[in-house]
Amino acid sequence: MSDSSPQQSTPWQQTDLLALMAPQPSAAAPRAAPSSSPATLLILDTETTGLDPAQGQCVEVGAILFAVPQRAVLSQVSFLLPVNANPAEAINGIPAAVSRLPQPWQAGLHCFNAMLEATDAVLAHNATFDRQWFGIDPLPPVTRPWICSMEDIRWPAALRLKSTPGVKDLALAHGIPVWAAHRALTDCIYLAQVLERCQDLEALLAAALEPRHTYRALVSYAERHKAREAGFRWNEPVAGAWSRRLSDDEARALPFAVQRVHPDGHSATSASPASRSEPGPAVAA
Numbered sequence: 001m002s003d004s005s006p007q008q009s010t011p012w013q014q015t016d017l018l019a020l021m022a023p024q025p026s027a028a029a030p031r032a033a034p035s036s037s038p039a040t041l042l043i044l045d046t047e048t049t050g051l052d053p054a055q056g057q058c059v060e061v062g063a064i065l066f067a068v069p070q071r072a073v074l075s076q077v078s079f080l081l082p083v084n085a086n087p088a089e090a091i092n093g094i095p096a097a098v099s100r101l102p103q104p105w106q107a108g109l110h111c112f113n114a115m116l117e118a119t120d121a122v123l124a125h126n127a128t129f130d131r132q133w134f135g136i137d138p139l140p141p142v143t144r145p146w147i148c149s150m151e152d153i154r155w156p157a158a159l160r161l162k163s164t165p166g167v168k169d170l171a172l173a174h175g176i177p178v179w180a181a182h183r184a185l186t187d188c189i190y191l192a193q194v195l196e197r198c199q200d201l202e203a204l205l206a207a208a209l210e211p212r213h214t215y216r217a218l219v220s221y222a223e224r225h226k227a228r229e230a231g232f233r234w235n236e237p238v239a240g241a242w243s244r245r246l247s248d249d250e251a252r253a254l255p256f257a258v259q260r261v262h263p264d265g266h267s268a269t270s271a272s273p274a275s276r277s278e279p280g281p282a283v284a285a
Contacts, residue, residue, distance in 0.1 A: 036209060037202040038120035040074070041066045042144070043191050045184040046130050047092040049083055057083050058133040059094050061108075062184025064192050065115045066123075068205065071196045075115060078185035079108030081138065092182045113140055121209065123147045125167050125191060128237075145209055149191060151231075151245055152208035156200075163231030170194055210247040215258040217242040226256050 043064040050056025059081055065074040080103065086096040116122075124130040127148035135141035147153065150164050159173040168178050171190040174197045180186045195201055216238050217227035227242035228234075234242055238261055251258050 036206040037068065038145075038205055038209075039068055040119045041068060041121055041123045041147070041195070041205075042115055042119035043188045043195075044122055044124045044130060045187045045191075046133055047088075047094060047182065047184050048133065049086045049088050049096075051129075053132050053136055056088075057081065058136075058139060059083050059086055059088075059096075059099055060092070060184045061112060061139070062186070062188045063112055063115055064185075064188045065118060066192055066195060068195075068201060071198075071201070073192055075111075076185065076188070077108055077111045077115065078183075079103070079105045079112075081105055094183075109138060116140065116142065116144065119144055121145045121147055121205070123149055123191065125149045125170075125187065127151070147205065147208045149194075152212065153204050154207060154250075155204075163229070164233075167191065207247075210249070212245040212247050213251075214238065214243055214261045214263075215246050215251050216261050217244075217254075218257040218259055223256065230254060230256075 043066055045062045046058050047060035048056050048058050060078070061081070062076075062078040064076040066072070067074055080094065080099045082100045082105070083096050086092075086094055086099070089095055122131075122142055122144050124146065125148070127146045128151070131142065131146055133139055149170070150166075155161050155165065155170070155173075161169060161173055165173070167187050167190050168181060171178050171194060174194050176190060176193045176197075178190070198204060214237060217230070217232045219227050219242065224234075224242065230244070232242035232244040237243055243261065246254075246258070251260070
């Protein structure tokens with residue numbers, strides 16, 4: 001008996017009601033990526049024993065090599081790294097004793113290195129956190145450009161996402177069932193499925209790779225909601241201010257004034273919204 005389903009399931013999921021309702025990748029010919037857009041992405045996630053690399057270790061790496069024009073997964077790998085203790089076990093569910101069981105993690109790391117060499121850019125959700133673990137033995141340094149799917153990609157407004165959405169919210173907004181969380185490869189799979197469904201992925205990636213700088217919002221205490229709604233965070237990365245990484249064009253398009261902050265924490269030039277030329281009020285908590 002032939003399958004009467006209106007759509008075929010993706011390689012990642014079985015045909016069910018959620019899959020039938022989810023937007024599916026177009027069957028059209030692969031789109032040529034703009035020269036500023038990567039042709040391949042290494043979707044990456046880590047699980048760690050803490051938040052600070054000076055005190056914690058990376059306990060798991062997951063990665064998927066993804067072809068952008070074809071919206072296709074090329075290869076994937078996941079492996080544990082041995083650790084003596086895992087204070088974050090309650091979050092990631094990885095007992096330290098399990099990480100030390102015999103398994104070919106060196107071969108997994110070798111595969112990861114080969115995938116890293118084959119990619120044009122690395123994509124991670126909250127890339128600021130993940131990138132800090134690379135270059136610390138045994139993980140290699142990453143010389144490819146980083147794209148943060150939480151901070152750098154401006155997801156379509158029709159999805160009604162927060163300005164900095166979580167992986168689960170991003171998946172659900174694209175009609176992707178969420179069955180687990182806090183394991184590295186699982187989160188990579190969610191992101192790969194999201195990218196499969198993006199009709200304008202090349203444009204989103206090209207925009208995400210534009211140079212970005214840290215800006216502080218020049219808003220009063222009464223207007224702090226404007227900064228929050230625009231994705232600015234209080235006290236991070238700039239202490240005592242609402243701040244966010246933006247391209248210069250994004251900074252100029254904001255409905256309030258902002259000020260660029262140098263990596264050393266000193267303020268630089270100000271950018272005012274297009275609708276007004278005067279600087280905004282001073283920052284307030």
